[in-house]
Amino acid sequence: MKFNFYTHSLISDWNHGNAHFLRGVMRDLVRRGHQALALEPDDSWSRANLIAEQGPVAIERFRETFPDLGFQIYGADFNHEAAIDDADVVIVHEWTEPALVERIGQARRDGGRFTLLFHDTHHRAVSAEGDIAGLRLDNYDGVLAFGETLRQRYLKTGWGKRVYTWHEAADDTLFRPRPEIARTGDLIWIGNWGDDERSAEILEFLVRPVKVLGLDAAVRGVRYPEHALEALSEAGIEYGGWIANAEAPLAFARHRVTVHIPRRPYVENLPGIPTIRVFEALACGIPLISAPWNDAENLFRPGHDYLVAHDGEEMARQLSEVLSDADLSDALVASGLETIRSRHTCRHRVDELLSVLAECGTRRVVEKLAAKEAAE
CATH class of the missing domain: 3.40.50.2000 (Glycogen Phosphorylase B;)
Structure with missing residues (x-):
C-alpha cells in the first residue's frame, strides 16, 4: 500500500x-x-x-x-x-x-x-x-x-x-545496545529545555544531583537560555547542544546512566504518556532513573525497567547506587530491553x-x- x-x-x-x-x-x-x-x-x-x-x-x-x-x-x-x-x-x-x-x-x-x-x-x-x-x-x-x-x-x-x-x-534497528563502544562518562541526558514546562524539574532531578555527586555528565539538546547554561556549567555538566537523533544511541553507549524528566503538562494532565526518549534509552540498554510520572497504562515495570526518584535527594541516591552496583545496573538493562523488544x-x-x-x-x-x- x-x-x-x-x-x-x-x-x-x-x-x-x-x-x-x-x-x-x-x-x-x-x-x-x-x-x-x-x-x-x-x-x-x-x-x-x-x-x-x-x-x-x-x-x-x-x-x-x-x-x-x-x-x-x-x-x-x-x-x-x-x-x-x-x-x-x-x-x-x-x-x-x-x-x-x-x-x-x-x-x-x-x-x-x-x-x-x-x-x-x-x-x-x-x-x-x-x-x-x-x-x-x-x-x-x-x-x-x-x-x-x-x-x-x-x-x-x-x-x-x-x-x-x-x-x-523505539526504532530498534537504530536504537540498540552498542557494547563495543567504551563508556567514558557517567551520565547523559538528551532533552530540550522547551517552554519552561520542566525548568524546575531539570534543576532538581538533573543539575543538583550531578553537582552533589560530582559526576562526569553531559547534556544534549536545544533552546537552553543563558541562565540554564550557567546552571549546567556551575554543576560541571558539559553542554553539547543539538544532537541528531541517529547519533543518540552512540551517546547513550558512551555513558553509564541516563534520566527521564517528563514535561509538566503530561505529568499533571495526561498520565501514562512518556516521552519517546524513554523507549529509545531503554532500547539502547542504558540504565534509566525517572522523575515521577504515572505509568497509568502499565507500559513498563517501574522498579525493574527503570527506577523512580520522587525528589532530588532520592535521584542522587539512586544515581550513586546504579553507578556503583554493577548487578543493579545490569538488571535494569536486561529488564528494560526485554520490555522494549516484546512490546514497544x-x-x-x-x-x-x-x-x-x-x-x-x-x-x-x-x-x-x-x-x-x-x-x-
Whole structure:
C-alpha cells in the first residue's frame, strides 16, 4: 500500500521528537514492501532552525542516514489533492496547518478512496484546547492518540469518529545496545529545555544531583537560555547542544546512566504518556532513573525497567547506587530491553496501525490488507 504522512518535518528532529517515531514507522513500512512518503511544509520551524544552526549539510546527513525515506516539501501552490489521490492511507499530524487539515478532509469527503487518519502526539488537546477543538475532523476516518488519556479526551469532546491509542516507540534497528563502544562518562541526558514546562524539574532531578555527586555528565539538546547554561556549567555538566537523533544511541553507549524528566503538562494532565526518549534509552540498554510520572497504562515495570526518584535527594541516591552496583545496573538493562523488544518497537506500532486500518479503513484498504494476509 501507499502511505502518505503529513508532518511538521521528517528531515529535521531539531526540537521535534515526532520525527523520531515517524522515521521508524516509515522504515518498517518500507521493509514490509509498502510505499511511504512524508510531506512537510516549506516553512517548517524545526527544519529552518536546524539549517540556521547546522547549515545545509544537516539535510545531506539526513539523506545519507536514511536513504530509504522519501519526502516532499510543499509550498502554498502545492496540489495536495493530486498528491494524495493515489494514496491508500493518509495520516495527518496535529501540527499541520488547520486549513490544510480541513482541506485534506474535504478531499476524503469528495470521493477520496484513501483512509484518512489524524495523529496527535502533543498536549495541546489539554493545554490549548481551542486549537484542537477548532480543527475539522468530521471527514477523518479515525484519530490516532499517543496515549489512552488523550484518547479519552477526544472521545469526551466528540473530536473524531473513532479514536485509537497509538503510543510512540523505539526504532530498534537504530536504537540498540552498542557494547563495543567504551563508556567514558557517567551520565547523559538528551532533552530540550522547551517552554519552561520542566525548568524546575531539570534543576532538581538533573543539575543538583550531578553537582552533589560530582559526576562526569553531559547534556544534549536545544533552546537552553543563558541562565540554564550557567546552571549546567556551575554543576560541571558539559553542554553539547543539538544532537541528531541517529547519533543518540552512540551517546547513550558512551555513558553509564541516563534520566527521564517528563514535561509538566503530561505529568499533571495526561498520565501514562512518556516521552519517546524513554523507549529509545531503554532500547539502547542504558540504565534509566525517572522523575515521577504515572505509568497509568502499565507500559513498563517501574522498579525493574527503570527506577523512580520522587525528589532530588532520592535521584542522587539512586544515581550513586546504579553507578556503583554493577548487578543493579545490569538488571535494569536486561529488564528494560526485554520490555522494549516484546512490546514497544516501531514494528509493534506498525502491527497496531494495520489493525486499526482493518477496522476503520476504506474498502480499498481492507481488501488490500486481506489480500496481503492471504498471500502470507
